[in-house]
Amino acid sequence: MTQILFGDRIGKEGKIRLGCVAVLLDEKREKALITRRRDTGQWCLPSGGLEPGESVSEACAREVWEETGLKVRIIRMTSIFSGPDRLVIYEDGNKFQVISLNFEVEKVGGELGLSDETTEAGFFSPAEIEALDVFPHHRQFILDTMKGQDAVFIR
Amino acid sequence: MPSSSAENKTKVLYGDHIGREGKLRVGCSAIVPDAAREKVLLTRRSDNGLFCLPGGMIDPGESASEACEREMLEETGLRVRVVKLVGVYSDPNKLTVYPDGNKAHVIVLCFEVEPVGGTLGLSGETTEAAFVPVGEAVQMDLFHGHTGHIRDWMENEDRAFVR
Numbered sequence: 001m002t003q004i005l006f007g008d009r010i011g012k013e014g015k016i017r018l019g020c021v022a023v024l025l026d027e028k029r030e031k032a033l034i035t036r037r038r039d040t041g042q043w044c045l046p047s048g049g050l051e052p053g054e055s056v057s058e059a060c061a062r063e064v065w066e067e068t069g070l071k072v073r074i075i076r077m078t079s080i081f082s083g084p085d086r087l088v089i090y091e092d093g094n095k096f097q098v099i100s101l102n103f104e105v106e107k108v109g110g111e112l113g114l115s116d117e118t119t120e121a122g123f124f125s126p127a128e129i130e131a132l133d134v135f136p137h138h139r140q141f142i143l144d145t146m147k148g149q150d151a152v153f154i155r
Numbered sequence: 156m157p158s159s160s161a162e163n164k165t166k167v168l169y170g171d172h173i174g175r176e177g178k179l180r181v182g183c184s185a186i187v188p189d190a191a192r193e194k195v196l197l198t199r200r201s202d203n204g205l206f207c208l209p210g211g212m213i214d215p216g217e218s219a220s221e222a223c224e225r226e227m228l229e230e231t232g233l234r235v236r237v238v239k240l241v242g243v244y245s246d247p248n249k250l251t252v253y254p255d256g257n258k259a260h261v262i263v264l265c266f267e268v269e270p271v272g273g274t275l276g277l278s279g280e281t282t283e284a285a286f287v288p289v290g291e292a293v294q295m296d297l298f299h300g301h302t303g304h305i306r307d308w309m310e311n312e313d314r315a316f317v318r
Contacts (some may be wrong), residue, residue, distance in 0.1 A: 009217075010216075011215050011216045011217075011246045012215045012216030013215070014215055016181050016212075016213055016215055017179070017276060018179060018181050045188070050245070050262065051175075051179070052174050052175050052176075052177050052178060052179045052260040053172045053173070053174040053175030053247045054172075054245075054247050055176070055246065055247050055258060056243055056245040056317060057245075057317060057318075059159075059245065060178050065309075074315070074317055076314050076315070076317045077240070077317050079241060080219055080240065080264065081220030082213075082217075082220070082221075083218075084215075084217050084218050084221070094170075095221065097215045099181060099219060100212065101243060103317070105158070108167040113244060120159060135175055138171075141306040146226075150312075150313035150314045151239055151240075151313045151314070151315075152239070152240040152315045154219070154220055154239075154240060155218075
């Protein structure tokens with residue numbers, strides 16, 4: 001199971017990895033799509049690591065497709081979260097400082113469904129999400145997106 | 156003739172999704188405009204002689220903006236602070252090949268920065284540093300497609316370009 005440790009500059013103990021996080025809002029821009037992970041039982045935004053040979057747009061669309069069955073395209077980048085105080089340890093023991101690039105996306109096709117990695121999926125408001133066990137910072141990424149600011153938040 | 160030729164220089168190869176052949180690396184580039192926003196700072200790389208925007212790789216334990224500020228200080232002597240993200244550049248059809256043979260698909264975060272101190276100078280990695288009029292800069296053969304970063308910056312958008 002993936003573990004996340006926090007500590008001052010703990011990212012030093014890992015390698016740099018780049019992640020893409022997708023925020024898909026409902027029409028009223030009051031709720032965001034989140035899924036529940038099979039491995040940890042936690043809720044999170046559709047997201048994953050960028051692979052060599054793909055663009056951030058391709059990685060973002062691939063992750064959303066794999067995890068939710070929806071086809072999306074990027075509307076804009078909303079924030080960067082560099083996370084030097086966070087260390088992500090994968091099941092295989094590899095350690096990473098994951099730099100998250102967060103995007104607002106829009107649906108262009110597909111049907112919302114579950115995957116091998118997810119047990120639930122749905123649209124929730126930030127207030128509803130507060131009551132759930134959600135990946136650290138993902139609620140912040142949703143709030144950043146709902147603000148509708150053009151400039152990218154640099155965190 | 157020194158034995159150092161093309162093999163000893165950092166090169167960029169292009170091809171359909173050629174980035175697959177490398178490891179993923181994450182870097183940053185910095186646009187330092189002059190006060191009138193008519194010129195940008197370019198440095199000349201000692202390894203391949205090409206002009207480029209200052210910048211470099213993000214090290215574990217630092218944020219993207221800290222990396223940008225550190226690289227600026229190391230390469231140019233200027234202390235800067237990040238103003239905004241100009242864009243993210245992730246072209247998968249580009250492969251960077253280093254003199255040691257390592258290959259990378261480099262994702263670059265381009266920031267606009269403003270000087271807050273220090274004095275412009277050279278480092279071991281740079282042989283020249285100068286503010287160049289943007290019209291000239293975008294006509295130059297800049298390293299790693301940095302011309303595109305400058306063109307995007309000239310659009311003066313609040314939103315970041317996703318490329």
